[in-house]
Amino acid sequence: MITIQSFEFNYFQENTFLLYDDTREAVLIDCGCCRKEEEQKLSAFISDNQLTLKHLLCTHLHVDHTFGNSFIYKTYGLRPEAHKLDVEQLPPADEQARLFGIRQHVEQVPTEKFLVGNEIIRFGNSELQVLTVPGHSPGSVAFYSQKNGFVIVGDALFAGSIGRTDLWGGNQEILVAAIRDKILSLPDETVIYPGHGPETRVIDEKFDNPYL
Secondary structure, three states: OOOOEEEEEEOOOEEEEEEEEOOEEEEEEEOOOHHHHHHHHHHHHHHHHEEEEEEEEOOOOOHHOOHHHHHHHHOOOOOOEEEHHHHHHOOOHHHHHHHHOOOOOOOOOOOEEEEEOEEEEEEEEEEEEEEEEOOOOOOOOEEEOOOOEEEEOOOOEEEOOOOOOOOOOOHHEEEHHHHHHHHHHOOOEEEEEEEEEEEEHHHHHHOOOOOO
16 A cells, blocks of 8 residues: 655646555655755654655656755655656756746756656556646656556646646647546546645546546
């Protein structure tokens, strides 16, 4: 059984997810901490629960979801895993921050591994399947656990909305098609954890989301 611990970090109120099972092995998804107190909150939870981080996973490489990558690399020795298209087509995190009017320096950490669709990420006794959901960014992905009935979707899909498509490489037509193909095709009761805002369910987005 996977336990999901969520944190709301940074200027964008971004959702960072820490997943772990009874082996105490864990994966961190979209590390957005950008202040010392946020870093301390995350590391204290990891330490207090005696977790061993195995992967630093990225649904996409927008700066609000990658602020904490340098902290994780320096503290735990993990580099980010992300889709190749985001690595190749998005501006560096520091440049993105400036374009959003953020003066804070954001150190870029080289990607260790390119994620591909349908790949299985393993930690402890658990696994996550990589789903490709481009459109918010060229290489956006989601992480699905069939056994535990949830999917972590980054900024592709929100409760009652979808991700913005006016940033680098965004495309609304591609995004809507990817959501319908990869997310709404999951079992109705699958819980959706987005990159911002509250969780939702596949069945709710099928019938209540005006963009779909």
